[in-house]
Amino acid sequence: MTTDPRYPSLTFRQDYFDDPAAWAALVSLLQDTFGIDLDPLRRLGGADPTSMPFGWFDDQGTLVANLSAFAMPIVINGRVVRAGAFQSGAVRPEWRGRGLYGDVTRKALEWCAAQQFEAIVLYTDKxxxxxxxxxxxxxxHAYSGPAPEAPTSTAAARSLDPTVAEDLDLLRRTLRTRTPVSDVIAVRESAAMFLINTQFDRDVRLSWLANERAVIAWKSEAEDRFVLVDVVAEVIPPLSAILGGLGIEATSIEVLFSPDKLGCELLAQPLQSYTHFMIRCETPFVLDVPAMLSPMADF
Ligand SMILES: CC(C)(COP(=O)(O)OP(=O)(O)OC[C@H]1O[C@@H](n2cnc3c(N)ncnc32)[C@H](O)[C@@H]1OP(=O)(O)O)[C@@H](O)C(=O)NCCC(=O)NCCS
Known part of the structure; x- marks a missing residue:
């Protein structure tokens, strides 16, 4: 814990997730700022073990400014990049405009430099x-096109519910041994993000394909439109096997990551989104082909 003459009534703390009151203060800051509830993460295995939160607390224990960093290895253009990521960046309205966010940003950047991350990534609307x-x-870019012919599967898919212990176990085991869903851009594991995103977007369904040993995160937007959000498996099955395994008879498909491992032809179009994915790295690069990080890795 440290203090700073610029903020005499505040105390700075980092790495505070082991303190339940400080965790609750973060949950409250994110609820008040973004209207999201991070607390279910505790029941889903907890925050990413590499998390390093940086926060200013008042004397009531209220978290008034925060930015969290964590390690997020990511495949980019076929290579694993040792990346760090920023998330949970927020300052309470009455404390804005006094340099608190600049302060936690600099501290988080210093921590990332000490970790020798090759890149830092974040999502922001600013x-x-x-x-x-x-x-x-x-x-x-997302991908879309007509649905391929799907073979009839012999084994029916099973729905997974991360709030059921047995299903959470299966999910966590599969996440640990997953291969990146794409070689263009994809996370290597990021289990905590995947699990909490199942709670943030209730339209996403999770299904287990026993033959393929794959967890499929998917949505059905209209009766005949299938949206593939992510695939967690040691070997990524072809899109036709995924559709067959799920018993889906869609006419059109959207894939929210680069389909380079899916064995199908789809067309890329710019993703319409109010948030931007940003990256900071030594050498500027472009993606080999249009692509996006699966929303299940969104953080
Ligand atoms: C955005 C936010 C974190 C800024 O916090 P803050 O403590 O007021 O920021 P600071 O006073 O440290 O300002 C840091 C710098 O960011 C700039 N800045 C502040 N708000 C900004 C905004 N909305 N857009 C662009 N720049 C902004 C400031 O001008 C300042 O620039 P300077 O260093 O050149 O003077 C705060 O307004 C907030 O919590 N907003 C809602 C949640 C949010 O947007 N989170 C971050 C996005 S992921």
Whole structure:
């Protein structure tokens, strides 16, 4: 814990997730700022074990400013990049405009430098906030097209519910041994993000394909439109096997990651989203082909 003459009534703490009251203060800050509830993460195995939160607390224990960093190894253009990521960046309204966010950003950047991350990534609706620190937006593309012929599967898919112990176990085991869903851009594991995103987007369904030993995260937007959100498996099955295994008879498909391992032809179009994925790295690069990070890795 440290103090700073610029904020005499506040105390700075980092790495505070082991303190239940401080965790609750973060849950409250994110609820008040973004309307999201991070607390279910505790029942889903907890925050990413590499998490390093940086926060300013008042004397009531209220968290008034925060930014969390964590390790997020990511495959980019076929290579595993040792990346760090920023999330949970927020300052309570009455404390804004006093340099608190700049302060936690600098502290998080210093921590990332000490970890020797090759890159830092984040999502934001305010890219201007991060451009002065060398972050730049990476445009994302989703893929769509007509559905391929799907063979009839012999084994029916099983729905998974991460709040059921047995299903959570299966999910966590499969996440641990997953292969990146794409070689263009994809996370290597990021289990905590996957699990909490199942709670944030209730339209996403999870199904277990026993033959393929694959967890499929998917949505059905209209009766005949199938949206593939993510695939967690040691070997990524072809799209036709996924559709067959799920027993889906869609006419059109959307895939929210690069389908380079799916064995199908789909067309890329720019992703319409209010948030931007930003990256800070030594050497600027472009993605080999249009792509996006699965929303199940969103953080
Ligand atoms: C955005 C937010 C974190 C800024 O917090 P803050 O403590 O007021 O920021 P600071 O006073 O440390 O300002 C840091 C810098 O960011 C700039 N900045 C502040 N708000 C900004 C915004 N909305 N857009 C772009 N730049 C902004 C400031 O001008 C300042 O620039 P300077 O260093 O050149 O003076 C705060 O307004 C907030 O919590 N907003 C809601 C949640 C959110 O948007 N989170 C971050 C996005 S992921």
């Amino acid at each position: 890219p201007a906030l991060y451009e002065p620190y060398g972050f730049r937006a990476l445009p994302f």
